[in-house]
Amino acid sequence: MANSNLQTQLKLNKIKTFFYKPQNVILLLCGIVLSVTTIAPILYLIQDTVAVHAGTVDSLKTGLKEGQMTFYNWIDLFTGRLAKANLWTPLLNTVLLSVFACIIAIFYGGLFAYLITRTNLKFKKYLSAIFIFPYIMPQWTLAMVWRNAFNSNAVTGGSDGLLASLFEIKMPLWWCQGIFPSSIVLGLHYAAFAYILIGGIFRNMDANLEEAATILDTPKWKIFLHVTIPLVKPAILSTILLVFGSSMGSYPVPHYLSLETLSTKYVGLSSGRAGEASVIAVIMMVFGIAILLLNQRSTSSRQNFTTVTGKSGQISKANLGKVGKYLIAFIFIVVTLFTSIYPIISFAIETFLPNPGDYSFLKTGDFEMLTTKWWTTSDTLGEYGLFGQLGILHxxxxxxxxxxxxxxxxxxxxxxxxxxxxxxxxxxxxxxxxxxxxxxxxxxxxxxxxxxxxxxxxxxxxxxxxxxxxxxxxxxxxxxxxxxxxxxxxxxxxxxxxxxxxxxxxxxxxxxxxxxxxxxxxxxxxxxxxxxxxxxxxxxxxxxxxxxxxxxxxxxxxxxxxxxxxxxxxxxxxxxxxxxxxxxxxxxxxxxxxxxxxxxxxxxx
Structure with missing residues (x-):
């Protein structure tokens, strides 16, 4: 009996000791709150995939009442008559979009990171600050700019964009809409990931390995492929995981650029096929969990590259030449001008056009047609095209x-x-x-x-x-x-x-x-x-x-x-x-x- 009381007292003392430490209480409470707010919605979503929804296809086909359970949504989405249109084509587009966005982000952001950290490029401070603007701005910004610049009445319908109005250049449909522009826009948007992650390793990289290879008369291209690239491989992998996962769930970019992905398909199915739409959401979630597992696996099995002599105090910087350091800087200034500064100017101009997207006034020089009605209209009775809306300011x-x-x-x-x-x-x-x-x-x-x-x-x-x-x-x-x-x-x-x-x-x-x-x-x-x-x-x-x-x-x-x-x-x-x-x-x-x-x-x- 005394033994039992002693064990009970020891357990109580352990519990008191545990709760005496604030970090343990915080950990317990946060664990409960995060488990409920993260796992419970996922369980509700999974349940929704097998539930019958009133007035939708699953209730009509199965004859079951609302709330009853059925696997019809899963079976029809994967094998039904519309499986290709509702799942397989959007899934392929989503994966391709994510892969292409990764390639563009890594190439563009990684190259920029190398030039900023490992060369004598000029205007680094300005270029570094302006480069991350597309990521700071809303994701759909560049998509709308692309649409306003390249759309034309002959190809996409609607008003002529900037190129069609000024130079009568009508870009093909694959350039204006679909996988190509969506990949470019997302790649530019997420290039900041590559710049931050890869640039951080480039900046702190041990120069001893490259110097040792140079002493052995190894060609520069071999040094880059066999020494430099393996050192930044962890950062490249992290960039791939982040960009792929973010692109997978992107809605605004494919929506504005007319690409059918899992995100846009969900919105299309959510009214008539609510259960199948939930299945699509689960599929996207599975990709996210797979990315988390890949990330954990990559960090646990990552190779380490070390030197016996320790960390080098200096990083050797490539010389771009007297002309090259200015020429390459100028190229990036022009590119970032269109990706970071021009979007702000473009949206400002759009709000003064009588017909947004129509830049014909630039060709005719008729600047008097510009209007402030979109901002200042306080009474819609005398205005046309506002659909009863007051100006933005009012x-x-x-x-x-x-x-x-x-x-x-x-x-x-x-x-x-x-x-x-x-x-x-x-x-x-x-x-x-x-x-x-x-x-x-x-x-x-x-x-x-x-x-x-x-x-x-x-x-x-x-x-x-x-x-x-x-x-x-x-x-x-x-x-x-x-x-x-x-x-x-x-x-x-x-x-x-x-x-x-x-x-x-x-x-x-x-x-x-x-x-x-x-x-x-x-x-x-x-x-x-x-x-x-x-x-x-x-x-x-x-x-x-x-x-x-x-x-x-x-x-x-x-x-x-x-x-x-x-x-x-x-x-x-x-x-x-x-x-x-x-x-x-x-x-x-x-x-x-x-x-x-x-x-x-x-x-x-």
């Missing part, structure tokens, strides 16, 4: 949606930043435990899942909780999706802190809250602040994640998509311009206040 719906976007962004940033910081703290304190590894993986999983599939899962989850269409569901899904930004930023900063700093405070009986706000947060304020600001800026330009979860005028990105579908391209261009300027202003403020910048540490200093 349109209450537009500014309400803008305020809604800001509200969601602020709430997502506060929630994701707070939870991510706590996860980073708890994981760093329990880094060797399995529970910490689990929480860390669950927190990072939504980042690798396609945004559309996460949005679909929360669409079904929100209906089950009766919070569909509210700001709450937008904040919830945004928080879960953006926690990885904050958790990784926090974890990396917390791992740099010595445990002695907090132990000294514990000895003096300083409470945990005071330790956090008085010691830990002030020391790592830049990294922790980035964990709040990155979700904020990302949420400002998010469309794919939110587009199924709310009505069209809840937030600005969905309202912009509505105006574009209505053919009011001047409104969508003006709203896009407002978003871009807002994001760039906040990005500049972040850099000024925290000193943090996406390109710093690569070549931007």
């Amino acid at each position: 349109n209450v719906q537009i500014w309400k949606s803008f305020c809604g976007q800001l509200f969601v962004a602020v709430c997502c940033a506060l929630c994701a930043g707070t939870i991510g910081t706590l996860v980073g703290y708890a994981v760093s304190k329990n880094r060797r435990s399995k529970s910490a590894a689990y929480v860390n993986s669950v927190a990072f999983l939504p980042y690798l899942m396609p945004s559309l599939s996460v949005g679909v899962a929360y669409l079904i989850f929100g209906k089950a909780l009766s919070i569909g269409g509210t700001f709450l569901i937008l904040i919830l899904v945004g928080t879960v999706k953006y926690i990885p930004f904050a958790s990784r930023s926090s974890l990396n900063s917390m791992l740099q802190l010595s445990g002695e700093i907090e132990e000294a405070a514990i000895i003096q009986n300083i409470p945990w809250v005071k330790r956090m706000f008085g010691i830990i947060i002030p020391i790592q304020k830049s990294s922790i602040l980035s964990g709040f600001l990155l979700p904020f800026m990302t949420c400002l330009r998010e469309l794919t994640l939110f587009m199924l979860l709310c009505d069209q005028f809840k937030i600005m990105t969905t309202a912009m998509d509505y105006f574009d579908e209505m053919g009011l391209y001047a409104f969508s261009s003006g709203m896009n311009l407002i978003l871009i300027i807002t994001i760039l202003i906040f990005n500049a403020l972040v850099n000024k206040l925290t000193g943090a910048s996406i390109d710093k540490g690569v070549g931007g200093n």
Whole structure:
């Protein structure tokens, strides 16, 4: 009996000791919250694939009532009469789009990273800062610019674009729409991934290996292929995983450039074949989980390249020549002008055209036809083509949606930043435990899942909780999706802190809250602040994640998509311009206040 009491007392003491440490309590609570908010929506989504939906194909074909279970959706999507059109062709297009986007991003971003870090290229600071603009701006920005530049009435229908109006150049359909422009646009958008990851390795690469090969009279091309490339292989693999996963769930780019992918097909099937649409969302989610497993496998089996002599203090830089260093810089200045500066100018011009997309005034020189009606109209009775809408400056719906976007962004940033910081703290304190590894993986999983599939899962989850269409569901899904930004930023900063700093405070009986706000947060304020600001800026330009979860005028990105579908391209261009300027202003403020910048540490200093 005494023995039993002693064992019970020991167990109670262990439990008390466990909960006495704040990091254990945080880890337990975060584990429960993240498991519910990440795994529960996935389970609801899987259940939706086998449930009968009233008024859709599965209920008509099976004769079952709403809510009953059937595998008809899976069978019909994979083997039915429309399987090729509904699944296999969009799946092939999605995979090809992701592969081509990876190739373009790695080639363009990797080449730029090499030139910035390993050569004597001129104007590095400007080029490094401007290169990441396409990634900061909304994903569909370059898609709309491409459409406005190359579309023509003879090939794509509608108004003539810039080239057709000015020079009567009519690009072929494959250039204007489909896999080619979609791959180019996504490749340029995600080239920043390659630049940051590959550039970071190039910048810190040990020069001893290359110098040793040079001493042995090895040709430069052999050194590059057999020494340099293997050293950056981990960064290339990480870029492939990130770009492939992000491209897989892209909706705006294929939507605007008329490419049928799994994302666009989901939207097309969601009304008449809701169950099959959910199957498509699950397929995209499987790709995301596969990417996570590949990433873990690659990091566990990665080769290491070391030198006996240690780290070289200098990095040998290739000489581009007196002319080459200016010529190549000029080429990149021109390219980045069209990918980073021209989109802002293009959207501004679109809002002053009487017929958006029609640039014929440039050819005739009739600048008097330009109009401010899209901005300043306060009474639609005397205006044509506005479909009853007031000008942007007077349109209450537009500014309400803008305020809604800001509200969601602020709430997502506060929630994701707070939870991510706590996860980073708890994981760093329990880094060797399995529970910490689990929480860390669950927190990072939504980042690798396609945004559309996460949005679909929360669409079904929100209906089950009766919070569909509210700001709450937008904040919830945004928080879960953006926690990885904050958790990784926090974890990396917390791992740099010595445990002695907090132990000294514990000895003096300083409470945990005071330790956090008085010691830990002030020391790592830049990294922790980035964990709040990155979700904020990302949420400002998010469309794919939110587009199924709310009505069209809840937030600005969905309202912009509505105006574009209505053919009011001047409104969508003006709203896009407002978003871009807002994001760039906040990005500049972040850099000024925290000193943090996406390109710093690569070549931007």
